[in-house]
Amino acid sequence: MTTEQMVNEVRELNLSYLMLAQQMIREDKDTALFRLGINKDMADIIEQLTPAQIAKMSSFSTLLCRFRFDDRLLLDMLTSHSKDRLMSASHAMVLMAGRPVEAFA
DSSP: OOHHHHHHHHHHHHHHHHHHHHHHHHHOHHHHHHHHTOOHHHHHHHHHOOHHHHHHHHTSSSOSOOOSOOSHHHHHHHHOOSTTHHHHHHHHHHHHHTSOOOOOO
16 A cells, blocks of 8 residues: 555545544434543534535544554453453443543643
8 A cells, every 4th residue: 555545545534534423423412422532622613513624624644533542451352352252342441431531622
């Protein structure tokens, strides 16, 4: 994959992410806050974005979304192939829910 192809993939991902986030926020803001890992102020901004603003934001070559976990324990829980996979994934979600929401200022 060339650098140009990767940049185009990042832009497509940004567009998909912003459109999905906006739809989720409009349908059920409280659930969207939890699932997206964002605060209410950020959700309000995303909710009000126009299609032109979404297109402009998604044109950046840097990912606008990120993984919500940064430690090995959560990664192992989410990728577990054991018979307790459902329990591990549920436990990981509880741990992620207890983490502070990213502040975007």
